[in-house]
Amino acid sequence: MSNRQPNAFHRAFPAREFFRGSARSVLFWSLVNGLLLILLLVDLFLIIDLLDHRGRITLHGEQNVKQLQELRTAPVSLPEGNEQEETVPGPENVQAEAKSSEPKSVPQPEAPPSTEMPQLQMVSLTDSGILPSVWWTHSKYQIGLLPQLYQRVPLLQENQSALFTLICFALVVASIRVLIRWRSRQKSLKISHQVSMTLRNMIHRQALRLGPGDLSGKETEQAFQLFIRDVGTVQQGVFQWVYGLSRHPVTLLILLLFAVSIDWRLSLQCMIPLVAAWYFLLQHRKNYEKEQAKTLVSIESELSLLAENLRSSRLVRGFGMETAEHEQFQKHLEKYTDNIATLKRVEGWGHRVARGLAVFCSCMVLFLVGYKVLVNPGSLPLSAAVLMTGIFAFFYLPVNGLYQLIQTHDESNIAASSIYRYLNQIPAVGQAVGAKFLEPLSQALQFENVSFQLNSHSLPLLKGFDLKIPAGTSTALVSLEKLAPRAVSYLIPRFIEPQSGRVLLDGEDTAWVTLESLRAEAIYVSGNDPCLTGTVKENIQCGDERYSLQEVIAASKEAHAHQFIQNLSQGYETSLGQHGEELTVGECFRLGLARALLRKPALLIIEEPEDLLDEDTKTLLDDAYSRIFQNRTILVIPSRITTLRRVNQVVLIHEGKVEAVDSQSSLLKKSALYRHWEYTRFNQFRHSQETSNER
Incomplete structure (x- = not known):
């Protein structure tokens, strides 16, 4: 069954909008x-x-x-x-001859002057x-x-x-x-721009609704592609649809009426070969596109086989297969050459057919018009004949424009279908009716028999997950499955919902508290998030003017971000984002910590950056952690061994369940699985290999 919605394009730009x-x-x-x-x-x-x-x-x-x-x-x-x-x-x-024949003695009266x-x-x-x-x-x-x-x-x-x-x-x-x-073009561009802005606003709102639950980042990338590529395709389609559909049919109708007004019989006679030739040309174009696509697939296949042979040089030389390998290579090379020649023949034949039909139509029109002029020049002067010939030649432009308009409509319809499929997705997280306000965490964070699965085709990330974290402690979440700790962290502020089980804060089910109060008390900071577009101050305030500059500076000092912010060109008024200054990964992470600390959350969830940090940044983070970890509950997804050594306990997750809970030093002694995880993440040979790869 096709995922394409037949009326998706007309949903973006309904037909009634033509008359508004x-x-x-x-x-x-x-x-x-x-x-x-x-x-x-x-x-x-x-x-x-x-x-x-x-x-x-x-x-x-x-x-x-x-x-x-x-x-x-x-x-x-x-x-x-x-x-x-x-x-x-x-x-x-x-009259003069009559005057000369009359007797001269009879005077003739003078005729009055006539203007006739x-x-x-x-x-x-x-x-x-x-x-x-x-x-x-x-x-x-x-x-x-x-x-x-x-x-x-x-x-x-x-x-x-x-x-x-x-x-x-x-x-x-x-x-x-x-x-x-x-003027019509500018109006059409304005209409297409309005449609694109509407679609982009809808995608933006939907991304805000769906984005927090994007564990793997695929949905964010999909929204980005829809926002840039597919909306652009729909925008171009709307422009062509408005501009072309209002122009080509009118032009075609006027040309046809003008030719008919000169000589309707001759126009009908000329239209018959023109319509027939256009029909055969369309059929040939469809067959040509199918044959071209098939040939291109064969060319790509043969080219892949030729490239694949380059990878087997060691086997070929090791087993003395040079002759056989060369013969095999020549065989595929000949097939590749034959496919290229076939493609050229198909293209050449297509052009010859198109030119032949054009010449045939031109000859038929010239013959019919010329015959009419020669047989009955009084009914069709040469000027009218020349004009009719020009009109029939000009028919190609609006007819071809309408044909291309159909293709543009189909492409835009496919893009619009992708957009509306994304917009039709229902967010998994919603606020319950009668939800209660959540008080700051003071007792414990608990997961009861929680299960979560990304989709029906993947293995469960969490399966019967049970965990209780006392308030005021620091906990690290680790797993061989990269997304499992992130899924646990996302469940707390309800970026995602468990398929079964409950998440409790001080005994309150998070499904029955307001999202605003929950996310104010459980703030997630990721070192992989980019900076927001705006000033440094706006990045930390997040649009909340209740926080003064002094409070922003205090939070920045606590996260060790104040020093590098002062060194920027305009301090806290420096613009960040795509058109502003760029920060390093460590600076952006510390800015995110300042953003969270400004709100003084009772529960802070930290996902450290995956990129390697310089030594100065590591030192600053260790000093900041010594203050941040005090008097609040901390959950961290670590990327540094020093963070593991700092937390009170490490939770090892395996196959969706809690495998072990203990300090880093104890797990290192007792758990082979943990030793394997720590070795794969932090051994010096791994870091050396990563550094050499980066170089």
């Missing part, structure tokens, strides 16, 4: 951009038609002449020199600007917008001024479209 706020603004500006695209296409048609006809138009028939008269009743008329009489005599010539165009049967005009385009569109669509524009804009009535005007108009429209696309 910034997304609605993006949709509106995309529609405006589509209208500007129509104007740009019309303008390109006029430019191409002007370059084709050069302002020349010839009309035959009295009806066409009358219609031309209607187009030319503009306040600014064409120059009279543009009117040319042809071989077919006009009405004025006929002579009723010619054929008229030819030159240098008429976009008049040929106006005539063709008016005859085809019977729409008066372009004729009115021609009549009211004198610059369109001559060739040179019309060309200059149309080019300037195209530049203006194209510039406005660029600005609108930039």
Whole structure:
């Protein structure tokens, strides 16, 4: 069963958000951009038609002449020199011949001057600007917008001024479209940023709920990857989804409608091979991706085998297998070479198929459009044919954009599914209804038959664990299983919950006390934790302004942190974290001790750093421990032998149970298991080996 949630991406960005706020603004500006695209296409048609006809138009028939008269009743008329009489005599010539045949004695009344165009049967005009385009569109669509524009804009009535005007108009429209696309892009980025911030806030809150119980650190790493990588994928997906889905369909629809408006039959004829070619191209792309993935797996396998042979050089030379090994190596090398060649053939074949389909579609469109122009040039001028060809070629961009949008959606959906699976996890620890306030520990800390297991696939870390620690004593927890002492420590402040059993503080079950009072009295300090982002003072206060600077300094002195803090560039106001100063492991650990000591807990749990500490830090810690261990209950997960010698008792945990409880010196004598643990942790050869490895 797939873990992928089918609607995870739409859960992060629901479809209804398209019609709200910034997304609605993006949709509106995309529609405006589509209208500007129509104007740009019309303008390109006029430019191409002007370059084709050069302002020349010839009309035959009295009806066409009358219609031309209607187009030319503009306040600014064409120059009279543009009117040319042809071989077919006009009405004025006929009238002149009639005058010569009448008797001269009969005077003829003078005709009043007329502004009407002579009723010619054929008229030819030159240098008429976009008049040929106006005539063709008016005859085809019977729409008066372009004729009115021609009549009211004198610059369109001559060739040179019309060309200059149309080019300037195209530049203006194209510039406005660029600005609108930039605005839509910024709005889309804003929407994706808002979605990413929402997801990151949710992950942050969930990490605070789940993080304290992360014994192995895997959940913290998962939250980090979700926060950085998966949210970034969803953010990019939302941006592409808003920006692309509001742009590509509008562009595709406008191009299609414009082509259909020129000639719907020809558009349908051209769309058939285009759709068929695109379908076959998609099928080929899917098969190509499968074949490519299979070939890449084979290449990786053969490469691993070739590298594996490098590790067996001692056996080969020792048993005289050079010839056989070389033959085997050559065999795998040939397979590797064949797989590389196969991959190249697959890629080359894919490119050839794509190019072949593109050439085929181009030839089909050119043939259909060219045939239409040759057979019936009056119904489809060359300029319209060129524009239709360009439109069909431009179809590739929005169609390919929609295809890539589907792929982006799938990737974003997978990332969103991982995020929501993490967000849907229920924290194991919660505060009980009616929980009581916990008083400071004064008698004993007790574990009763506690069991804990990380997951169903791992062995139990604790199994029937029983332990009683008197208040005011110091105890070290050790085990061959690294996570077992940490699990015991995490149970006390309820970072994790036992699957069975109870943890008691002075006889009170920790499951029935408030988390705030429990974690105020049982504070966990880990030497592996990083510093918080903020100043040194803020790191120690943890946002609690009730503690004054004097109290912060006092706690720092008790943990031997005051001296190195004063040596920082700005003392207690020095910024720490990713963009601030970096502290050493020992300094960060002492800062954590100061943070805990400021709150004066009755129970202090210390996990010492795993990294090696310098001698000065060890000395300072030993001196700090001599004060910290007084008058409070201490649990420590040691990484230094001196800490083991300092505590009152050492608890040895084995297979989830208490194996032995005694002082370090007594266990060293009585317990072989403890001697083995101490040897593996503290013998000088181990430290020498670690030092050489670090070097």
